[in-house]
Amino acid sequence: MTVRSRATLGASAVVALALALASLALLGLLDANLLHNAESDAQAQADAVAQLAEQGHLDRLLPPTHGADFLQVVDEHGQVLTASQNLAGRPAISNHRPTSPGTVFSTWNISPLGSDHRQRVVQVTSATPQGLVTVYAGTSLRDADAADDTTAAALAVGVPLLLLTVGLVTWWVTGRALRPVEAIRAEVAEISDRDLHRRVPVPQTHDEIARLAATMNATLDRLESSGIRQRQFIADASHELRSPITVLRTQLEVALAVRDRELWPELISGALEDTARLQQLAADLLLLARIDASEPVPDGRLDLTALVRKAVASRRGDRVPVRAELASGIEVAGSGLWLTRLVTNLLDNAQRFAHERIQVSLTVDGPDRRTAVLEVVDDGPGIPAADRERVFERFTRLDDARSRDHGGAGLGLAIARDLAAHHGGTLTAEDSPRGARFVARLPVA
The missing domain is CATH 1.10.287.130 (Signal transduction histidine kinase, dimerisation/phosphotransfer (DHp) domain)
Known part of the structure; x- marks a missing residue:
């Protein structure tokens, strides 16, 4: 399934679940409220008739009253004492004989009046001088049933329509939201190794x-x-x-x-x-x-001071002598072979152009003294400020270094900078009163 389909299905499922729970809650609350109202009316009538029975003022025929569809008074032997006109001459509507005073609520699906609607019956038992008397007051739940049916029908029509609306809106909104993604995908699919100049469209939504x-x-x-x-x-x-x-x-x-x-x-x-x-x-x-293949650098600690000292000592037979001022005990993490190559490349470059002096220094710098600084300075012609980045490009030779008699193919400084970057450091050409000054900075282990 696509993202659009999954989003639509998920939103519709969540809304369907929420609507189902809300519909059940609505029907339950509506039915409970209507049942409570019918029950209250019937109980009020039953209590009023029970008081008349206690006082001995029962009529032979009870008048119709608001809130009760029928009334019937039965003694403890099951004899009907009085009833409303619609139950006149009928036997007791219940064979159950209470043994103590109290009130009982019940719902009957079959009404003694022959109605198809449910009846909520309130049974009030009272003690009279002649014994226990039970008053039955019933009210029809036709209004509750009608309200339930109407609400259920409305929900049966409205819920699917609402679900359909949610699904369509979600499908449309998701489609619009994903349209830029499809444009990006289509553009990337068209880009080959010969079309790397092409770019994907950037929507103005800032999202x-x-x-x-x-x-x-x-x-x-x-x-x-x-x-x-x-x-x-x-x-x-x-x-x-x-x-x-x-x-x-x-x-x-x-x-x-x-x-x-x-x-x-x-x-x-x-x-x-x-x-x-x-x-x-x-x-x-x-x-x-x-x-370039990002071959991992060994994480072992090595003594950078000893490494630089050894590299300088191996150059004693060079044309220009090398002077070194090295701080002791500086350790870095990395490859001893590659760091030696970095130092060697800087010394080779200095030897090509130095006149009489090459100075190498190693110190620790930075706010927390966490940076090892290696400087190689010569007294040669130096590097113009405009060319201090270009000298690190591969196969680059400045005008003064174009003669192949100096040796090299223009890769030494490029390799040195790449090695410094591979160890988490930098290599730059910086200002110098005379000649060239290369500064390599490496993180201290």
């Missing part, structure tokens, strides 16, 4: 469906951005791979054509350099793929 449409459009924005990024990445990767593969093939073809063995070492050395560049590029692409 849950409007928020759903806005969220769907935000998801499509992310998918489109991811698709564009993926296509750009594939194009850049293809371009970066094509150049070393072309050079490598040329070198191998030249080596195959040259017969002078003295030239082979030089040709093979160049081929090995391009092979190493291809191997490094393939490793970087594999690491980016693992990061």
Whole structure:
């Protein structure tokens, strides 16, 4: 069943149950009220006749009275002492002989008057000088029966009509409410991997469906951005791979054509350099793929201070010496291999452009000292403020870094930022009096 059908069925079922209970309550209250009124009138007449019997003032024929259809007075032996005109000459209407004074209420379906309506009979037993006397006063329930029948007929017609109205209104309202959802579904069904620029309609209702449409459009924005990024990445990767593969093939073809063995070492050395560049590029692409796949980060604690110190110590043979000022005992949660790669990529970038100095510092910052701050500063040409975000894009080289003699394919800083984000941190290029300054912030374990 559709949501529309379930909503209509549920609303109709609830209303039907409520109407059934209300109808039963209405009929019960109406019948009880009419019965009480008839009973009160009959009892008043029976009490009045009982008082006359106690005083010995009974007439041979009781006059008709308001509130009672018939009256009959019977002694304790079952002898009829007097009665109303419509019961004159008839025997006692009940064979039961009370043994003590009191009042009894009962309803008889068969009236002694031959009426088809029920009779509410009040039986009042009183003590007189001649013994116990029982007065029977009965009133017809024709008004109550008529009212019950009329009410039941009205409910039999009105309840189904009301249920039908509720069902139709619910079906219509639910259809209107779900119409934007169907429009969203239809639009999403038409969107393919080549139509990620399309968006679903957002209704002007500012309700849950409007928020759903806005969220769907935000998801499509992310998918489109991811698709564009993926296509750009594939194009850049293809371009970066094509150049070393072309050079490598040329070198191998030249080596195959040259017969002078003295030239082979030089040709093979160049081929090995391009092979190493291809191997490094393939490793970087594999690491980016693992990061993009959101491979979970280990939650084990590691000493970030010792990790940075070891990474710096391994660079002692570099062109520019690295100075380090590291706070002790800083621990973070994550992968030691990936965090080492983050530090290494920052140091590699600094080595490419530094003139004489590279400074590495590690401190703890933040209001609760819950953030580890790693800074790598060099004295190179620096990064223009307009390019401080662009340097983190994949395969990006600034003008001063376009020469392949500097090495790298433009993935180092992109990988470093992705690794920092994967560990719940950030990596930014910030202001520096001279050169470039990269700041990585990671949450302390």
